[in-house]
Amino acid sequence: MIIYVVDIGVDFWVASRYFCQGQYSWSILILCFRGLSSLITQIFSYEWFKNDWEGTDTGKLKLVFLVHLFQCGIFIRYWFALKYGCQAAFKQTSSRDASEADPSIFIQKQAIDAVTDINMLRVFKTFLKIIPQLFLQIYILMEHDKTHFYQYAAIIMSFCGISLSMVDYQVSLRKSLPEKDEFRVLSKFMYVFYKLLTITSWILSISLITLLSVRISVILLIFLWICGFTWTLKQHTTFCKSAKMEYLYRTVVGIILIFSFFNIKGRRTKVCISIYYATHTVVTLSILFVYMFWKPSIIEEICFTIVGILTILSLVLGIIFLVAYYSHLHPTTYCRPQACSDEVDRVAGQKDSMKTGRFQNFLMQ
Known part of the structure; x- marks a missing residue:
């Protein structure tokens, strides 16, 4: 959440500096990349909420839609990730061999799915905003001899954003898919x-x-x-x-x-x-x-x-x-293929939920 807020601040800082220097086209491009990525991620975020909460209170969805309309939907997702994460971290299980029906396992899965959704949105933002902005900053540095601190700050933030989004998404995705092995x-x-x-x-x-x-x-x-x-x-x-x-x-x-x-x-x-x-x-x-x-x-x-x-x-x-x-x-x-679960080993309804999950047939390599 801190990185997300700092990233917004850096974008407006860099855009304002270019605007003050009379480089209006560069300032507009930076803000356009920010606006486009924010719009698309908010659309996907709201649609995922609507799919996950299908059949629930419509008033709740209207409130979520309003928050996404003001481009703040990602903070709701961070809140749920923190909520489920804390519940999963401090939930005490009575048995070490907990079944899928155990509430603690369900909460843990909710936490992993919430983080996976966030990281998927971060991947979208990386390629819709961070990489185009990185390309623009490098082009400006190559075209002009004069360089400024805020240009290097934007480039450093871009590289950090790319690195974090790539590895975080890959890790959370593999955690959300039982048949996928985790990273070393x-x-x-x-x-x-x-x-x-x-x-x-x-x-x-x-x-x-x-x-x-x-x-x-x-x-x-x-x-x-x-x-x-x-x-x-x-x-x-x-x-x-x-x-x-x-x-x-x-x-x-x-x-x-x-x-x-x-x-x-x-x-x-x-x-x-x-x-x-x-x-x-x-x-x-x-x-x-x-x-x-x-x-x-x-x-x-x-x-x-x-x-x-x-x-x-x-x-x-x-x-x-x-x-x-x-x-x-x-x-x-380096991991052995995991044996598939037998039909009798699954909890009723689990097979259907595995089929309909967003990430069941999806993996970024």
């Missing part, structure tokens, strides 16, 4: 470095294209979004209950796929992820070759050398971490 500490670090480095390399590449031509950069991003959106359509995702929300979800996933691979069906993705990062590698190297042989005057040679080295280094290290993670540190490589 080394796996968490490897996963974060793989994501951060590959995303950083791609952002630097897109920044170089933008320096060359804003129009080409926009066309490339739109083309990549269309490819990602088309792929989600072919996957026939079933994450949301309503068709409208499902298309909104696919639209958001298309944006996420511009910057990082996203497994939306919980299936093996060796071929898909190989094609994805092979394509990113080819595009990144092509951009660097264009700059190397063309040598446009819009960027200094020293600046390009530094950016080029950082781009290649982050790309190579990111791919190394990716291969190492999936080869040796992915939970499926």
Whole structure:
């Protein structure tokens, strides 16, 4: 909650600084990224509340809708996460072999599900606001020689936000799915470095294209979004209950796929992820070759050398971490497959609830 509030403050601080300097377009872009991400996360948050509270008091839902309308719905989710978390932490169980019907186990599941929902919304915010803002800040630093403290503060907050949202979501998601194995500490670090480095390399590449031509950069991003959106359509995702929300979800996933691979069906993705990062590698190297042989005057040679080295280094290290993670540190490589529960072992109604859960057929790799 503290990070969420500080992040809002940093956004308005940076936007106001640009506005005072007369850079109105940059200020507006930062606020637009903030507004768009907030709007979409509030929509998903309210829809999830409506689905979870189906058949309950309509007055309660109206109050929740009003809070989300004023862009404060995330605080309700933090409140429920804290409430269920405290109840689960201090609930005393009479037996060590508690069944699924035990109230303490149910409360613990509620707490995990509440945190998973929050982290899913944070993933949306990461790719709708944090990464676009990071791209904008890096582009501004590359285009202008003068730098200010608030620019570095925004970049540092962006990297922190990306790291936290990536690993927190992956951990909470695996806790919410009984058939998924949990992360080890080394796996968490490897996963974060793989994501951060590959995303950083791609952002630097897109920044170089933008320096060359804003129009080409926009066309490339739109083309990549269309490819990602088309792929989600072919996957026939079933994450949301309503068709409208499902298309909104696919639209958001298309944006996420511009910057990082996203497994939306919980299936093996060796071929898909190989094609994805092979394509990113080819595009990144092509951009660097264009700059190397063309040598446009819009960027200094020293600046390009530094950016080029950082781009290649982050790309190579990111791919190394990716291969190492999936080869040796992915939970499926060091955990034995868990035996499926027999029909008689399940509590009545549990099987149906497992089928209808939002995250039962979903896993971000």
